[in-house]
Amino acid sequence: MNRGQAMKVWHFSEMAYHPAWPQLDQSYRVTVPNRFYDPKIGADLYHRYLDEWALCDELGINIMTNEHHATATCSDSVCTIPMAILARETKKVRLLALGMPVGNRNDPIRVAEEYSMIDVISRGRLEMGFVKGVPFEISPANTNPAELGERFWEAHDLILKAMTSHDGPFNWEGTHFQYRSVNVWPRPYQEPHPPVWTPVGSPGSAIEAAARGITIGVLNTGWARTPAIFAAYRNKAREVGREPRPDQLAYMALIGVGNTREEGRRRADQILDYSRTSGIVAPQFANPPGYVSAQAAAQLLKTGGAMAARATRVQTRDGRPITPRTMTVEEAIDAGLSFAGTPDDVFDQLRAFYDHVGGFGHLLMMGQGGRIGHEDTVANLTLFSKEVLPRLAELG
């Protein structure tokens, strides 16, 4: 793919519906009534978030969407809908949906059709993410958490087979999905199919992805947890006889760039409301039985449950837990979750992190998050594109 090329950058936003946040307290997800969502305000927000992604086409920054359900933290409940719009509104940059919760969707063939259409309309610019989804997605989808892993991989296999079969219908009588006639139109633009990505949060999931040559996106794992995940991926790839490439590894960071250090940090501080809010959920939805292995669930029983574990997951470089809900920009920078300040600051922080984890080929830039407004987001993306992007070739 882009071996030997500079790191690729992707602008990511969760399309937060932040106007509801002041009315919420104990949970932002699953059970929050949608009377807190005003569709008129929501429409304005959708258009502005789409404008920011469309701008990326001029800035040379690629585009990343995701999806969550029944939540005020993310109003993108169908990751392919903004992608369908942007497939036509943009002409150059690549489009990463990271992605589709294929284990939670009831119809993998529909996913193959959605992805194929976007790939054709965009003339081959789609990168397709397959995600297992955070535990809070189980209840809205009502997928059996004890079968999620199995469903995920069966859906993955079926979608790829559907996209790469060009000689008429085939039969699929699997454990979780049954079709008498799989025959997807259109076929994808890219051969054999758009690149496949998956987000991972542990060495175990990285190994599963490496075994299949799938690109991994690592989110919110920071300085403390990322090196082991990337190392597990590289080791497994070599073990199965593939030399791991940098462009198979992606890292997400919250990025605030400014003309002054204060301006950059102020922007990062506003984006950081993503990290402060995204974990606020009623504890009973944080770890449905079967979502993690029985061994992991047994340890959680002993140590006070999944919420207690989540509360200590974000750490400073020296291993001190950070409380996500009150995290400061300084703590986020220390933890490797955020790169923020002047363009020089951002580049230096990125380079230190890059060296610490052994390199990676994609930077998933949360350039909009939380309550940061449109003008600041545009300035953030524009300054990054002018002052940081050209220097990424220096890495590696």
Place this chain on the structure above:
Amino acid sequence: MAGIEIGGYSLDGSVAGAGPPLLFLHGGDYVAQNAPILGRLARHWQVTAPRHPGSGHSPLPDGFRTIHDLAYLYLDWLDQQPDGPVLLVGSSFGGWLALEICVRSVAKIAALVLIDSLGIKFGGREERDIADVYALPEDEVRRRTFVDPARVLPDYATLGDDELLAIARDRQAATLYGWRPYMHDPGLRRWLHRVRVPALVLWGENDGIVTPDYGRRLCAALPNARFEAIAQSGHYPQIERPDAVAAAIERFAATEVRR
């Protein structure tokens, strides 16, 4: 691990006592807390109490994913019993499982005891018959499950890794079998007339998971059943009031059970 051999699998569990055979089918959680009732029943019966496939330290056979797999596995075990018909006792999820067994065959069953059983859908599509333990706050689930949770709940922080793993596997297996449709089989109610054995429906009068009213409806849907409430107990009366439950089962057996 006692190693209860069924259909080529060795299940975790216990066999105790002497007398006519009794098969105890446990619920989705608090499995170890059944020890006192099992000990009490072992005075009159030979009590076999397997840990369901995927629960405790019992293996999960390849392809096991529905309660129907469990029902056929225990029917295999029933077929193997040399000592006459079996008294079948099921608590909560185990009650649902006992009903799935009985609608298939009661050939080897002397009588049935259901304790706060799940498994049947009575209400409309927007009514919830069975409290959703996966969506309610943990404290509320505990209050709905036990009259006095503090007296029953283990201190998880002090349990050994082996026991914690068994509990985690109990919960995971119950989820596998009972997540959707939630802890019931939509088609089961239609076949309850096939439960052609004497049945005792015991219910904790304070059960907040499935109410005594649900128990009475279940009792009325069975061809030959009577209902008995157990005072001062929630969803697992045999854990909170083992003597009262054992006494009720002994009275029932003395009058109803064919030998």
